[in-house]
Amino acid sequence: MTRLLLPRGVALRFYLLALFEAQCRLTAGGQWENVLPMSGPGSWSDLIAVDGAYDAKSETYMRGTRGGRGAEDLRLRQVQGALRTLEEVGGEHLDQALVEIPRGARGKRLYASFRLMKESGRGSHQSPDIYTVPANHWHPSRTVSIPAAFFLNGWVQVLSPSEVAIWLALRVLAKWAPDTHQQSGVYLYGEAREEQFGLRRDSWQDGCQRLLDFGLIRFARPMTDGEPTAVPTADRWLMDITEPEPRERYEPYRYQVTDLGLDRDAVAVCRRELTLRQRMLDRRATEARRATGDA
Secondary structure (H helix, E strand, O other): OHHHOOOOOOHHHHHHHHHHHHHHHOOOOOEOOOOOOOOOOOOHHHHOOOOOOEEOOOOEEOOOOOOOOOHHHHHHHHHHHHHHHHHOOOOOOHHHOOEEOOEOHHHOEOHHHOEEEEOOEOOOOOOOOEOEOOOOOOOOOOOOOOOOHHHHOOHHHHOOHHHHHHHHHHHHHHHHOHHHHHHOOEOOOHHHHHHHHOOOHHHHHHHHHHHHHHOOEEEEEOOOOOOOOEEEOOOOEEEOOOOOOOOOOOOOOEEEEOHHHHHOOHHHHHHHHHHHHHHHHHHHHHHHHHHHHHO
């Protein structure tokens, strides 16, 4: 997972969309085979949203270049880059590859003939583990459900790779401990978060905040951090070293995944949050200028 958390990459997004496409087209037990072209209407390039630079002069995104490469060509290059990342995700461990791209003459990659692998990778056998649509299973280690609205309403397109990874991690925890998730919420301690999910603390905190803002998760209960209380004074902050006995145990933020937020249009929600954030930044800047003028 950590190899797919590229800030401007689309590898994780592409892989999830490929799984969704397979499950829309095939029944449980059906083995994946590519039926879409790489570019043009109804292609992989048409299915996935990619980042594009904004050109202020033409007021358009991804304008054509001097070399004649237009937006469609740039989108195709993004998809091809995602396929390379998915093939090389395990580094020297080829059994972890999430796609397999055949080679043609002189080792040229035949992108249109790529094969999708299972979530666990291609495996170590000569015959690769091509993706097969699973049946829904009650056991938490077998399957984790992703609502179709995550794809149909654009959330897979607008969330960053780290936000998607955190959202998936919380869904895994909710499936693993459904009663705890419903009653008091789920959480991740630092060691489990980093070793099992490969998520650093800053990415986890920022990602959870964004998911809260978007309405995809909610607080299950407030956190009591068990740390000494910070007491404000006239000139500085003092730490109150008095504490009750016994000391309250540290409790992390606990979250509950709510699928109701997925029913909203992702672009509209993100646009609203960006507008609110910009207003907040403008207000803080105005307050800072006033404070400087008063000083």
